[in-house]
Amino acid sequence: MNVPYAEVIGDPIAQSKSPVIHGFWLEKLGLEGRYDRAHVTADGLADYLAARRSDPAWRGCNVTMPHKQAVIPLLGRLDPLAERIGAVNTIVPEDGxxxxxxxxxPGFLEPLRADLAQTHYFRMARVLGTGGAARAIVAALADEHAVIVLSGRDVEKARRLLDELDPQGEHHVAPLDHFADATDFVFDDREGCFDLVVNASSLGMSGQPPLAFDMSHAPPGSVFYDIVTSPLETEFLKAARAAGFRTVDGLSMLIGQADHAFRRFFGAVPPRGAADVELRERLLA
Incomplete structure (x- = not known):
């Protein structure tokens, strides 16, 4: 009998931490199965899916850059959320x-669930970046009734993205360099409000320029969230913590999104809670 398996595809793919996460959960649950990496180029995407769909042991795959939009025409159907976002990061064979x-x-929202379970007078999120990750983040936050300030180098792209994903929302755009310089803006009373500042770009990642963000743009009590995982402790998060803000790192989203995928691949609930501490140690080893 073939061992059931799932995998992550992308180009490049060697940097992916997903095999460590899924392998850890399979090990903890004592499940027969494995999770691999597969280097798939743009030219090889259709052939890859054609070959895998006929393999009874294949339970599906995660999709990373640059294929999250390119795979869409090759699929039988999309979940409504994936269709709305316009990007796919998980493919599962279902009924042929x-x-x-x-x-x-949902992975992005997971570490914010305790905050979002509360009642707020007002929720505002400053989201920095307009790429593929930002699409999922904007859709998720719009569904949580947050007013979004979307910031990118191209403000017209930012506006189109907001109009596409939440046309009824009263959102705003700003150039990315708006947040680089100090402001003397005086924030109103934030009691009963929830403020979030998100780096949804690759800025600050190893080999990339830093994200320039002056802390004077953050309302008191803001939560800072960086989706970058290498390095895990970005300069953006260091500066926020030094200024007294609460922070959420990129592993939180990575593990959260993997949780949802694992359930679909292997039909089991991954061990979380205390197990996350051990998983993080393994990911950082």
Missing amino acids: ALVGYNTDA
């Missing part, structure tokens, strides 16, 4: 069809 999901959106 390849179905595309987006687990980035």
